[in-house]
Every structure is written in structure tokens, then in C-alpha cells.
Amino acid sequence: MMDSVRTAFKGKAALITGGMGFIGSNLAIRLANLGAKVTVLDSMIPDYGGNEFNLAPVKDRVRVNYCDIRDQSALNYLVRGQDYVFHLAGQVSHLMSLSNPFPDIEMNITGTAFLMESLRKYNPSAVCVYTGTRGQYGSSVSLPVNEEAPTNPKGIYEISNLTAEKIIKVYNDVHGVRAVLLRLSNIYGPRSQMMHSHFGVCNWFVRLALDNDTIKVFGDGSILRDFCYVDDTVEAIIKSASTEAAYGEIFNVGSDIPVSFLELVEAIVSVAGSGKWEYADFSAERKAQEPGDFYSDITKIRRIVGWEPTTTLANGLAKTCEYYRKNREYYWSK
Numbered sequence: 001m002m003d004s005v006r007t008a009f010k011g012k013a014a015l016i017t018g019g020m021g022f023i024g025s026n027l028a029i030r031l032a033n034l035g036a037k038v039t040v041l042d043s044m045i046p047d048y049g050g051n052e053f054n055l056a057p058v059k060d061r062v063r064v065n066y067c068d069i070r071d072q073s074a075l076n077y078l079v080r081g082q083d084y085v086f087h088l089a090g091q092v093s094h095l096m097s098l099s100n101p102f103p104d105i106e107m108n109i110t111g112t113a114f115l116m117e118s119l120r121k122y123n124p125s126a127v128c129v130y131t132g133t134r135g136q137y138g139s140s141v142s143l144p145v146n147e148e149a150p151t152n153p154k155g156i157y158e159i160s161n162l163t164a165e166k167i168i169k170v171y172n173d174v175h176g177v178r179a180v181l182l183r184l185s186n187i188y189g190p191r192s193q194m195m196h197s198h199f200g201v202c203n204w205f206v207r208l209a210l211d212n213d214t215i216k217v218f219g220d221g222s223i224l225r226d227f228c229y230v231d232d233t234v235e236a237i238i239k240s241a242s243t244e245a246a247y248g249e250i251f252n253v254g255s256d257i258p259v260s261f262l263e264l265v266e267a268i269v270s271v272a273g274s275g276k277w278e279y280a281d282f283s284a285e286r287k288a289q290e291p292g293d294f295y296s297d298i299t300k301i302r303r304i305v306g307w308e309p310t311t312t313l314a315n316g317l318a319k320t321c322e323y324y325r326k327n328r329e330y331y332w333s334k
């Protein structure tokens, strides 16, 4: 599998929308190290996840284009000649999507339609990978959750991700733009925004612990999630991009090892060697949106793509703490 990934990307052109952000920058670094010609598109909207420092290890090897996913003419230009298009740009906060739904709808739904139109017209032979969210399922009907489970999103962000996924699927089925549709669980690791708690809960808890602050655990802390380290997530993205049998398919990307929030915060405090935690009540807004226990069934991606996560929570948290300790100045304020 390693060899097929190497040959799939060496000398190939790859566009990453949202490539200055958390997952996009880790993907850009991995692809550049595999010998791909990487172009990053990012609008760098304040308070979103974009950070120039994220691309520091490859800054001389990656082309950056500062533009918005809603700029059709820029997309028309940027998609040309690309072998792969990884679509990661978007409004990613479900809390923000509830206080103002319009940026989310414009970027995640209309922006996705702009990208797919550019691909249809100017590069229909590129392979596209989209990173949606486990939130598309809403509350779990049974656990673990597989790709056949009903989708009942509990927020505008989750609706916009599901809609974007369906738009891309239409371009795959009707226009022949080959696409892989991923539904990511909770991703953590280096290069996430660490300025506020609007999105990226695990990374935010890491910041609180490193600052020796108190982490608030909502409810009784028993809610289950599957946390997935960003390097594993990047492997899932590139392996599915280079697996023909994956085209047109939806895959969960997560872990089938569930962890409660209590276990998570205890692990973070232990690995960081600082910080503490306490119970707190859900705000009414958070309570209304909380989907309850979730963890992914990853049987399908294991079988078709040959991917599974390999980083334990303790190892992933150790690498995460080490990265932010070393690079705190680039993440704590901007």
C-alpha cells in the first residue's frame, strides 16, 4: 500500500482547498514529501483555521493562492492541470453556523458547487476528495455508526456538509468527476487553531491543559466519541484518493475504539502533566445540539481502501502536546 501511495502522488499535481488550515496543511506537508506538486487555496478569513506557520516545513515547495472558494474565476484557473483536488475549505464551526447560517451556506454549499462546476468544465478527469463530518448522521440510532445509518443533522454546519457531499456525489454519478466522500470523526493533532473554543474540542482541551487551566466537562462526562489523530486522517485521505474502488463511495474516517470525555480529559491532563478538569452544565444551546454517543464503524474503509488508524490516543496526545509546547507563539494568538 505504501508503494502505491508513493507512485500515486510522485510528480502529480494536487490542489488543496483550505490548505492553510488544520487538516489541509498536514495533508499539504505529506503530499509535498511524497513528491507531489502542491497548490494551496485559502482565504485566511480571521478566526477560521488558516495559519501561515502551518506550512512552514514546506513553504518553498508549496504554491499558495489566497482566494475564496466562492470565487468562480479563481477556481476555474486553479483546477486546471490538477490530478487531485482535496476539498477541505469551509466554515467549520457548528456553533457559529447556528448564530449566523449564511457564511456556512455560502461557503460550504455554494462554494462546493462552484468548485464542482470548475471541475466539470475545466478538469473533469481530476480525482476529488471531500472531507465531511460525522455530524451528518446526527444522533446515533445504533453504535458503532456505519455509512448506511440515517442522516439527521442537528445543525446548519452538518446540513451544509451533507448537502456538499450530495452535490459532489451528483458530479461523480452524472458528470463523471470521480470523487471520494469522507465523513470525519473528531480529529486532533498539530496545526489546529488554538485561539478559541468554537471548534476542535480535543485541541482546545490540550491548550487549557498546557496553560494549566481548568477543562470543563459537560454533563457527567460519559458521552462517547472516537478521536482520530491528524496523521492517520491524512493517510485516510491520500489512500482513498489513490484507490479506484473508493471513487463514488462514502467512508467513515475515525476509530472504532470509543473514548468518553472523562477518559479524554484524564488522558490529556496526564500526558500534558498540567491542567485539571471539573464537571459543568451544558449551555441550553450546546444541549440542544448534542447528538450523544458516537463512534465510527470503519469496516468499509478498512475493506476497500485498506486504511485504519495506527496512532493510540496516548501517543497522539503526546505528539500534540509536544508540537504546541514548542510552537505555542504561533498558535496562542495571531
Ligand SMILES: NC(=O)c1ccc[n+]([C@@H]2O[C@H](COP(=O)([O-])OP(=O)(O)OC[C@H]3O[C@@H](n4cnc5c(N)ncnc54)[C@H](O)[C@@H]3O)[C@@H](O)[C@H]2O)c1
Binding pocket: 017, 018, 019, 020, 021, 022, 023, 024, 041, 042, 043, 044, 045, 048, 049, 050, 051, 067, 068, 069, 070, 087, 088, 089, 090, 091, 092, 107, 111, 131, 132, 133, 134, 161, 183, 184, 185, 186, 187, 188, 192, 193, 200
Ligand atoms: N477537524 C475536525 O475534527 C473535522 C471533523 C469533521 C470534518 N472536518 C472537515 O474537514 C475540513 C477541514 O477542517 P479543518 O479542521 O482543517 O478546519 P480549518 O478551519 O483548520 O481549515 C479550513 C481552512 O479553510 C479555509 N477557508 C474557510 N473558508 C474559506 C473560503 N470561503 N475560501 C477559501 N478558504 C476558506 C480556512 O481559512 C482554513 O484554513 C472541513 O471541511 C471540516 O468541515 C473537520
